[in-house]
Amino acid sequence: MKVLNIVEAAYRGTLEEQDDPIIWICSAMKGANADIDVLLRGNAVNYAIKAQDASGLSFGGQEQTQPPKIADDLVRLKGKGVKIYVVDDALRERGIEPSELIDGLDFVPRSKLARLFGGYDQVWHW
Amino acid sequence: MSKTLTFALMDPPFENARSTTAMRLIDLAVKRGLNVNVFAYEGAVYLPFAKQAQHPNAVHGRSLEEENHPLPRAWIAAIMKEAAAKGTKVDWVNCGLCVDERGAGEAIEGVRRGSPADFWKFAEGSDNTLVIGTK
Numbered sequence A: 001m002k003v004l005n006i007v008e009a010a011y012r013g014t015l016e017e018q019d020d021p022i023i024w025i026c027s028a029m030k031g032a033n034a035d036i037d038v039l040l041r042g043n044a045v046n047y048a049i050k051a052q053d054a055s056g057l058s059f060g061g062q063e064q065t066q067p068p069k070i071a072d073d074l075v076r077l078k079g080k081g082v083k084i085y086v087v088d089d090a091l092r093e094r095g096i097e098p099s100e101l102i103d104g105l106d107f108v109p110r111s112k113l114a115r116l117f118g119g120y121d122q123v124w125h126w
Numbered sequence B: 001m002s003k004t005l006t007f008a009l010m011d012p013p014f015e016n017a018r019s020t021t022a023m024r025l026i027d028l029a030v031k032r033g034l035n036v037n038v039f040a041y042e043g044a045v046y047l048p049f050a051k052q053a054q055h056p057n058a059v060h061g062r063s064l065e066e067e068n069h070p071l072p073r074a075w076i077a078a079i080m081k082e083a084a085a086k087g088t089k090v091d092w093v094n095c096g097l098c099v100d101e102r103g104a105g106e107a108i109e110g111v112r113r114g115s116p117a118d119f120w121k122f123a124e125g126s127d128n129t130l131v132i133g134t135k
Helices: A020-031 A042-048 A068-080 A088-093 A112-119 B015-031 B042-046 B072-086 B098-101 B114-122
Strands: A002-008 A035-040 A083-085 A107-108 A120-125 B005-007 B035-042 B090-095 B112-116 B126-134
Touching: A002 A020, A002 A088, A020 A035, A020 A068, A020 B015, A020 B114, A035 A042, A042 A068, A042 A083, A042 A088, A042 B098, A042 B112, A083 A088, A083 A112, A107 A112, A120 B126, B005 B015, B005 B114, B015 B035, B015 B072, B015 B126, B035 B114, B042 B090, B042 B098, B072 B090, B090 B098, B090 B114
Parallel strands: A002 A035, A002 A120, A035 A083, A083 A107, B005 B035, B005 B126, B035 B090, B090 B112
Antiparallel strands: none
């Protein structure tokens, strides 16, 4: 069974979790031999930007020592054989240049999403 | 042989209608004789939290008994009982790490602790899977 995981809601609890919960569960499922890929759309396309820096969170002197590094998490996920698709219309709408992104992404226009979905047994929209 | 559906839930109770909608779908599946797997991820691990308690509601002008406040843990227990009576099964797995970070370890009977590997196993063994994520 091949499953495409769509991530659209971005930065949902990422500071508390120190990751994105959907990218995390995809990584965990891949470790359990799941045949999965990931599609970033909407605000989640920002996850692929290299220059993100969520460090510096501190409350009452208690510092967060392991801030989320979501672009790095995507690179690791890709290294495990998971394709990372990004909706390029969403990048353009947000003024994000391809040069700002991690390497190895697969870009897909919104108009071709249905065809992409057709290549999977299931599509999970988180 | 009964069909099996898997649900992945993420929302905590008492926050939005998605949790109630999920319960409606699970209940309907059980009523139709289907087996149901549930993987509760993130805040959804509080859906079967055993310490959920009813309360009176002064704004409504009702006592605890009159208010009879709905509790998701009671809904889940009722659906599990309904499934048992029908000879089907509701297999509910709470994400263990999500439970730990929330201190939500006290779940109702019939709920077990697991991991994303259980979710993948559920999905592989099901006729279909519905993810209801937090928005």
